Amino acid sequence: MLVLEGARLVRVSAPVEAHYVYLLDLRYPLDPQALDLVLTLLGASGVSASLGLYILPRKGTMSPWSSKATEILRNCGVEAVLRVERGVCIASPVDPGALASMYDRMVEGVYDAISDYFQRPSPAQGRVFDVQSRGQEAVEEAGRLLGLALSRDEVLYLTRAFRTMGRNPTDTEVMTFGQVNSEHCRHKLFNTPLVMEGLPHGLTLFQMIRHTHAAHPEGILVAYDDNAAVMAGFPTRVFGADPASHVYAFSEEAIDLVVKVETHNHPTAIAPGPGAATGVGGEIRDEAATGRGGQPRAGLCGFAVSHLRIPGFIQPWEQEVAPHPRRLAAPLQIMLEGPIGAADYSNEFGRPQLCGFFRTFEQVVAGRHRGFHKPVMVAGGIGHIRRIHERKEALPAGAWIAQIGGPALRVGL
Numbered sequence: 308m309l310v311l312e313g314a315r316l317v318r319v320s321a322p323v324e325a326h327y328v329y330l331l332d333l334r335y336p337l338d339p340q341a342l343d344l345v346l347t348l349l350g351a352s353g354v355s356a357s358l359g360l361y362i363l364p365r366k367g368t369m370s371p372w373s374s375k376a377t378e379i380l381r382n383c384g385v386e387a388v389l390r391v392e393r394g395v396c397i398a399s400p401v402d403p404g405a406l407a408s409m410y411d412r413m414v415e416g417v418y419d420a421i422s423d424y425f426q427r428p429s430p431a432q433g434r435v436f437d438v439q440s441r442g443q444e445a446v447e448e449a450g451r452l453l454g455l456a457l458s459r460d461e462v463l464y465l466t467r468a469f470r471t472m473g474r475n476p477t478d479t480e481v482m483t484f485g486q487v488n489s490e491h492c493r494h495k496l497f498n499t500p501l502v503m504e505g506l507p508h509g510l511t512l513f514q515m516i517r518h519t520h521a522a523h524p525e526g527i528l529v530a531y532d533d534n535a536a537v538m539a540g541f542p543t544r545v546f547g548a549d550p551a552s553h554v555y556a557f558s559e560e561a562i563d564l565v566v567k568v569e570t571h572n573h574p575t576a577i578a579p580g581p582g583a584a585t586g587v588g589g590e591i592r593d594e595a596a597t598g599r600g601g602q603p604r605a606g607l608c609g610f611a612v613s614h615l616r617i618p619g620f621i622q623p624w625e626q627e628v629a630p631h632p633r634r635l636a637a638p639l640q641i642m643l644e645g646p647i648g649a650a651d652y653s654n655e656f657g658r659p660q661l662c663g664f665f666r667t668f669e670q671v672v673a674g675r676h677r678g679f680h681k682p683v684m685v686a687g688g689i690g691h692i693r694r695i696h697e698r699k700e701a702l703p704a705g706a707w708i709a710q711i712g713g714p715a716l717r718v719g720l
Contacts, residue, residue: 324399325409328355330363332389332425341385348383349376355396361418362410363394367427370414371581390425411636413577434478438469446481453478455485458495483710528563529697534593535567535601537697545693561694565601567593568687575610575684577634579641580648583608586686587652587660594690598699601692603656608649609664609685612638613678625669628676638667641682649686658688 329349331337337345346353364370373392380388397406410417418424436445443466450457457465465484469476490496494513501508510518520530529537540563548555571586587606594603614625615638631637636644642665653660664685669678 323397323401323405325395325397327351328361328394328396330392330394330421330424332391333387334389335387337385337387341387344383345380345385345388348380348385349391359396359398359419360401360406361394361396361421362415363418363421363424364392365414365416366418366424368414371584392424411578413634414581435475436478436481438466438475439473442466442470445475449476449478449481450485453482453485455481457485461488528694529597533597533699535565535597537597537692538564538566540564540691540694562691563694563697565594565597565690565692566688567597568607568685569593571684571686572681575641575645576636576681579636579644580651582648583610583645583684583686584648584652586684587649588656590686590688591653591656591658594688597697598692599696601690601696603658603688603690605690606653606658606660606686606688607662608646608660608687609683610642610645611666611668611679611683612641613669613680614667615639615642628669628671632680635680638679638682645682645684649684 329351331345345351364373369390370392373390376391376393377388380391395410397409401409406417436449438445441448443462446457446462446465449455450462461484465476465481486492488495497513498511501511517531520527524530526539527536528539529535540561542559543562544557545560545562546555546557549558567590569586569590571582571589574582574585576582587608590606591603594601613631614622616625616627617639646663646665650660667679669676671677
């Protein structure tokens with residue numbers, strides 16, 4: 308592993324000597340020409356000889372910065388680099404209390420030795436749950452071990468399904484089932500009958516949300532049954548290949564609007580930059596995945612947080628009623644990092660963020676302290692979709708489904 312020294316940090320919360328370091332996991336040693344190129348690309352000054360404490364992304368994880376920087380190095384011809392990661396070296400003594408405020412314990416760790424930082428443990432062996440012999444008891448055990456909180460109906464469904472297939476499920480299969488049937492995906496609680504003050508309300512929360520569309524469906528072509536909504540658009544000329552002749556030409560057809568707005572609150576409360584960025588990424592994906600494929604065009608993002616309490620600029624109404632929960636990012640940190648994360652992701656995708664909103668609120672009324680300690684992070688966008696692509700086609704029974712992508716981490720589970 309090669310450690311390079313970067314710029315000195317000036318925005319730290321204690322008077323300590325600290326600077327960036329860059330850790331390189333190499334296939335083979337860099338020759339002098341490659342080392343000069345890496346130093347230039349990273350803005351580093353040379354090989355680091357510093358000793359001290361290192362603040363780095365948690366072992367076993369890869370930061371978004373690392374993913375992008377590693378790709379840039381490879382695109383610039385530095386084939387020796389398997390991965391580059393950025394951290395902070397604290398080269399002077401620091402009070403433990405001050406150290407705790409200098410890193411995000413949710414995504415970073417403090418290390419006094421880094422020689423094994425890039426070591427990866429061998430993948431754990433998969434586990435099989437004996438449903439054929441133990442029935443639903445085995446499924447319940449799988450749910451407990453994997454933290455899935457499976458309902459009784461889901462346990463019975465899995466038991467019947469695998470007994471019908473005549474085989475036992477793996478932990479991967481049970482985990483996948485738990486995620487695609489989670490509250491986030493299926494809205495099970497959101498669709499549960501609502502009881503208010505002991506009396507049935509008559510409508511579920513989801514039915515209340517859908518009531519606006521039910522009362523005024525004009526101009527809405529798709530709502531609440533795909534990744535995004537579709538609104539009636541306009542006829543226009545579209546350039547593309549003719550399905551029969553395979554010749555590119557202009558044709559007249561209807562182009563509609565695909566629209567999506569969602570929230571990404573909890574991740575933004577934990578890691579504001581990546582949390583807001585992922586909210587935008589998910590919303591872009593939803594527009595592209597509507598029907599048989601939409602085209603994202605423009606986005607928006609919004610934030611609601613508690614009092615900012617900017618150091619040296621605290622406003623008269625920003626009274627501190629109680630300490631901010633340490634497990635959540637402070638409102639000022641959210642507003643410094645969240646909008647940048649959202650705009651950064653959208654810009655790198657190639658879609659402009661054109662509008663949004665920002666508000667702060669925190670107040671004590673009748674002894675109740677209310678505010679946005681857990682922030683609201685809104686991600687939304689609008690795009691185009693061809694009318695002939697608005698509906699997905701039915702899959703035949705027995706069709707294979709392939710799951711592809713990067714490392715699957717227990718993020719948000």
